Amino acid sequence: MGRIDRRFTADQxxxxxxxxxxxxxxxxxxxxxxxxxxxxxxxxxxxxxASVLTAFPGAAGRSRTETQRQPIEPRVPLLTAPAAFLVxxxxxxAPESALAHVHQHRLAPVFGATTAGTTCDxxxxxxxxxxxxxxxxxxxxxxxxxVFHGTGVPASDPVQPTLAGVAAGRDEVLDAxxxxxxxxxxxxx
Numbered sequence: 001m002g003r004i005d006r007r008f009t010a011d012q013x014x015x016x017x018x019x020x021x022x023x024x025x026x027x028x029x030x031x032x033x034x035x036x037x038x039x040x041x042x043x044x045x046x047x048x049x050a051s052v053l054t055a056f057p058g059a060a061g062r063s064r065t066e067t068q069r070q071p072i073e074p075r076v077p078l079l080t081a082p083a084a085f086l087v088x089x090x091x092x093x094a095p096e097s098a099l100a101h102v103h104q105h106r107l108a109p110v111f112g113a114t115t116a117g118t119t120c121d122x123x124x125x126x127x128x129x130x131x132x133x134x135x136x137x138x139x140x141x142x143x144x145x146x147v148f149h150g151t152g153v154p155a156s157d158p159v160q161p162t163l164a165g166v167a168a169g170r171d172e173v174l175d176a177x178x179x180x181x182x183x184x185x186x187x188x189x
Contacts, residue, residue, distance in 0.1 A: 026099070027088050031095050035079070081185065087113065088112045092118045092119065093118065100153055102153075103156070104142070120137055
């Protein structure tokens with residue numbers, strides 16, 4: 001077990017390359033982007049993004065910029081051990097963008113619950129009375145053209161913690177993902 005972040009080291013990557021299985025726990029909202037280039041041998045394309053510019057209220061006052069997609073280029077070493085991702089409803093923003101790649105390209109199963117459905121830049125405005133209003137600053141879409149916002153990344157293997165599990169001190173999402181990784185690892189030569 002260990003943590004990764006954008007500065008994960010060559011030693012950590014070497015340990016992951018030798019591991020019999022990998023679990024990436026993104027709860028509550030950890031970013032998996034650093035590891036994605038090591039889970040693919042071909043470039044990955046994720047969600048399509050467009051900024052929405054608002055000149056004045058109403059549909060006539062809104063326009064969209066050109067859509068953007070940032071590919072994730074493969075990097076060595078390629079991590080080939082069975083891997084699973086753990087998420088819940090709190091995952092949003094960068095973790096969701098990374099999970100969109102995992103989901104769309106079927107890089108690994110996702111255990112837990114559907115993510116929040118709020119990725120992209122954040123716009124905000126402070127009002128004179130001290131209220132802060134935040135909103136998503138762009139439109140994110142799946143390849144199908146469906147809007148990402150409000151739908152999120154669905155778990156391929158839905159698992160919800162139960163009261164009995166919590167009372168017993170168990171992490172049922174972790175247990176389910178670890179059981180799957182162990183089973184897959186046992187099938188390998």
